[in-house]
Every structure is written in structure tokens, then in C-alpha cells.
Amino acid sequence: MKLYVDTQSKQVQVTRDPEPKNDQNGNQRSEKNTGRLMWSTQVFVLDETGGEIITITTAGEKPGVTVGQLVAVEQLEAIPWATNGRNGVAFRAISLKPKAGASAAK
Numbered sequence: 001m002k003l004y005v006d007t008q009s010k011q012v013q014v015t016r017d018p019e020p021k022n023d024q025n026g027n028q029r030s031e032k033n034t035g036r037l038m039w040s041t042q043v044f045v046l047d048e049t050g051g052e053i054i055t056i057t058t059a060g061e062k063p064g065v066t067v068g069q070l071v072a073v074e075q076l077e078a079i080p081w082a083t084n085g086r087n088g089v090a091f092r093a094i095s096l097k098p099k100a101g102a103s104a105a106k
Contacts, residue, residue: 002077003077003078003079003080004075004076004077004078005076005077005078005091007045007072007073007076009047009048010045010046010047011045011046011047011070012043012044012045012046012070012071012072012073012099013043013044013046013068013069013070013071014041014042014043014065014066014067014068014069014071014096015042015043015044015053015067016041016042016067017041017065017066017067018039018040018041018058018062018063018065018096019039019040019041020037020038020039020040021038021039021040021057030059031059034059036059036060037059037060037062038057038058038059039057039058039059039062039063040055040056040057041055041056041058041063041065041096042054042055042056043055043056043071043073043096054091055091056073056076056091056092056093056096057090057091057092057093058092058093058094058095058096060095063095063096063097064097064098065096065097065098069098069099070098070099071096071097071098071099072096072097072098072099072100073093073095073096074093074094074095074096074097075093075094076091076092076093077091077092077093078090078091079091079092
């Protein structure tokens with residue numbers, strides 16, 4: 001089962017430029033089925049209940065977004081995980097794109 005997060009009513013702002021998603025040896029990871037390179041982008045998500053910083057993984061071309069930009073997130077998926085007594089939620093999206101006609105408040 002896939003768990004998708006509705007981002008339509010949320011403000012999503014880039015807080016760290018996209019970086020290669022690396023494995024423990026420092027090599028950039030690639031998607032298993034396609035071989036597309038993976039990228040990590042840290043964002044601040046704000047809605048009526050408050051805000052949270054998350055990291056979103058995308059695959060393919062490096063997202064063309066920069067710090068401070070408001071972005072549109074295509075199909076944000078929440079992926080719960082548990083390993084060696086640790087657990088959390090990873091986030092994955094099809095794409096991150098600058099939001100048309102929007103700019104962040106300074």
C-alpha cells in the first residue's frame with residue numbers, strides 16, 4: 001500500500017539545495033528498476049497546524065529548485081521504515097518544481 005500526502009493546502013519551501021543521495025560509501029544511489037540517479041532536497045512544510053522540516057527524495061534529473069523557493073510537490077509518498085530498533089518516515093516524490101507565480105516571504 002502506498003501512502004500519499006496531499007500537499008495542495010500546504011506551503012512547501014526549499015531549505016537546502018538538492019544534493020546527491022549517497023550510500024554509506026559516498027556513491028550516489030540510483031533507482032533499482034530504472035538506474036536513474038537519486039536526489040535529496042530538504043524542505044519546510046507549513047500548514048494550519050504548524051511546520052516541519054523533511055527531506056524528499058526524487059529520482060532522475062536534479063530538481064531545478066533553490067533555497068527559499070516555494071515548490072510544487074508531485075505525488076509525495078510517506079514511507080514508514082524500521083531497522084535495527086530505529087524507525088521513521090522517509091518521503092519520496094515524482095518531482096519538485098518551482099511553484100508558478102509564488103515567492104516566499106522574506
